[in-house]
Amino acid sequence: MKKRWYDDLWIASLLYLVLGFFNILFAWLGLLCFFIPLLIAAIGGNKGYCNRYCGRGQLFGLLGGRFGLSRRRDIPRWMKSKWFRYGFLIFFFAMFFQMLWNTYLVFAGAQDLKQVVTLLWTFRLPWHWAYHGTLLHPGVAQFAFGFYSVMLTSTVLGLLTMVLFKPRSWCVYCPMGTMTQLICKAKHPNTRS
Amino acid sequence: MNQTMRVKRKARVETSVCVACGCCVKVCPMGALSISDGIYAKVDDSACVGCGKCAKECPASVISIEEVTA
Numbered sequence: 001m002k003k004r005w006y007d008d009l010w011i012a013s014l015l016y017l018v019l020g021f022f023n024i025l026f027a028w029l030g031l032l033c034f035f036i037p038l039l040i041a042a043i044g045g046n047k048g049y050c051n052r053y054c055g056r057g058q059l060f061g062l063l064g065g066r067f068g069l070s071r072r073r074d075i076p077r078w079m080k081s082k083w084f085r086y087g088f089l090i091f092f093f094a095m096f097f098q099m100l101w102n103t104y105l106v107f108a109g110a111q112d113l114k115q116v117v118t119l120l121w122t123f124r125l126p127w128h129w130a131y132h133g134t135l136l137h138p139g140v141a142q143f144a145f146g147f148y149s150v151m152l153t154s155t156v157l158g159l160l161t162m163v164l165f166k167p168r169s170w171c172v173y174c175p176m177g178t179m180t181q182l183i184c185k186a187k188h189p190n191t192r193s
Numbered sequence: 194m195n196q197t198m199r200v201k202r203k204a205r206v207e208t209s210v211c212v213a214c215g216c217c218v219k220v221c222p223m224g225a226l227s228i229s230d231g232i233y234a235k236v237d238d239s240a241c242v243g244c245g246k247c248a249k250e251c252p253a254s255v256i257s258i259e260e261v262t263a
Contacts, residue, residue, distance in 0.1 A: 047231035051215030061216070074254040080210045168252040171214035181213050184231030191230040
């Protein structure tokens with residue numbers, strides 16, 4: 001099959017994680033992975049982002065597929081059930097808004113900047129080397145730390161299920177994927193699944 | 194005419210649990226798969242040769258290869 005320019009977007013996903021290790025402010029770029037799929041779904045009414053551009057999925061496909069870091073087993077049935085996918089989306093949203101709330105508190109001056117990356121919503125990893133203070137408000141950095149936490153957490157979860165199940169099993173419960181599919185369902189009420 | 198019933202293998206998608214990720218589309222050598230309205234994967238039976246690459250790739254394991262009489 002002909003290789004397209006977007007088949008190498010896994011490099012961007014990898015680069016994102018690396019850059020955030022050195023300067024946390026790069027985490028802001030992750031917003032692209034939120035807004036582009038939503039815009040494609042809301043305007044185009046399709047999952048073009050998942051289908052073509054998602055670098056995260058490509059990375060898992062590469063590591064689990066070509067590099068063989070996957071057992072290639074079937075994902076458990078409950079993980080592809082609607083209640084799990086929608087439940088995970090709601091949970092992810094709740095954690096996301098909690099992160100936004102923490103960012104707000106720093107912006108409001110009610111809380112100091114915490115230079116940590118929280119992995120799996122629980123483990124606080126020191127990450128102070130990635131922030132040197134800028135002309136910007138500490139809240140800008142707090143959002144970056146929080147957003148990078150979201151991205152790193154989902155990568156770790158994705159890697160875990162990549163090893164256990166099929167390479168791209170993250171796609172089954174990816175909150176963005178679930179959300180864009182819901183938008184597409186709303187936009188095409190006559191397409192029955 | 195004595196026509197023998199041909200058994201062909203075709204990919205079948207369990208659309209209610211399909212997540213429309215498009216992994217099957219990428220791996221299909223015949224271009225027989227497409228994502229319908231961003232909701233689920235659709236097989237073009239006239240193009241599908243039943244090779245099973247999509248079934249193997251599908252992260253949700255919702256594609257199976259079934260024998261159909263044509």
